[in-house]
Amino acid sequence: MLLILNGPNLNRLGLREPGVYGSQTLEDLERQCEAWGAELGEAVTCRQSNYEGQLLEWIQEAQEQGFSGIVINPGALTHYSYALRDAISGQPLPVVEVHISNVDAREEFRHRSVTAAVCKGKISGLGFLGYRLGMEYLIEAEA
Ligand code: CA2
Numbered sequence: 001m002l003l004i005l006n007g008p009n010l011n012r013l014g015l016r017e018p019g020v021y022g023s024q025t026l027e028d029l030e031r032q033c034e035a036w037g038a039e040l041g042e043a044v045t046c047r048q049s050n051y052e053g054q055l056l057e058w059i060q061e062a063q064e065q066g067f068s069g070i071v072i073n074p075g076a077l078t079h080y081s082y083a084l085r086d087a088i089s090g091q092p093l094p095v096v097e098v099h100i101s102n103v104d105a106r107e108e109f110r111h112r113s114v115t116a117a118v119c120k121g122k123i124s125g126l127g128f129l130g131y132r133l134g135m136e137y138l139i140e141a142e143a
Contacts, residue, residue: 001044001045001066001067001068002043002044002067002068002071002138003045003047003058003062003065003067003069003070003071004030004033004044004045004046004047004070004071004072004131005055005058005059005070005071005072005074006026006029006048006049006075007049007072007073007074007078008049008050008051008075008076008077009050009076010026010073011026011048012026013025013026013029013100014026014028021100021101022100022127022128024128026048029046029128030046030048032128032131032132033046033135034046036131040135040139041139042139044135045067052077052081052084055072055074055077055084055087056083056084059072059084059088059091059095060087060090060091062091062093063093067093068093068142069093069094069095069138069139069141070088070093070094070095070096070138071095071096071098071131071134071135071138072088072095072097072119073097073098073099073100074097074115077115078097078099078103078110078114078116079109079110079112079113079114080114081114081115082114084114084115085114085117085118088115088119089118094120094138094141095120096119096120096121096134096137096138097113097115097121098122098123098124098131098134099122099125100125100127101124101125102124102125103124103125104124104125105125120137121137
């Protein structure tokens with residue numbers, strides 16, 4: 001069972017900046033992840049929060065809730081949240097970091113991730129497909 005987490009502002013997907021993030025909404029993304037989960041034979045739970053503390057609690061509780069891995073798009077928290085980094089490194093599940101846009105082709109501050117080093121890997125710039133690739137990795141890692 002996989003946990004898909006989206007951080008701050010990702011609830012605004014599709015409503016603004018379609019040139020950067022596409023025109024599909026968060027709901028479209030979550031339905032797509034659920035459909036991929038069904039195709040791959042893996043249950044998927046999708047959650048989004050604009051609150052750092054809520055994301056930390058979901059990560060802390062993920063193992064005891066029965067999840068086997070986490071795909072996370074931490075939004076801008078990626079670039080500065082040591083609390084999020086500590087929450088990821090302080091729990092045992094494999095985590096894949098995903099960014100819809102190519103953060104390395106954007107502003108300098110987006111080039112730095114403080115969370116990627118405590119994740120299994122980072123996928124950036126492949127749109128929603130990055131979530132599927134992260135899911136596939138975690139399913140493969142389970143086997
Ligand atoms: O590319 C990504 O997935 C990001 O994680 C998205 C974050 C950004 O801060 C990261 O640098 C890269 C932003 C979340 C989406 O923000 C939106 C704001 C308005 C309209 C649509 C999306």
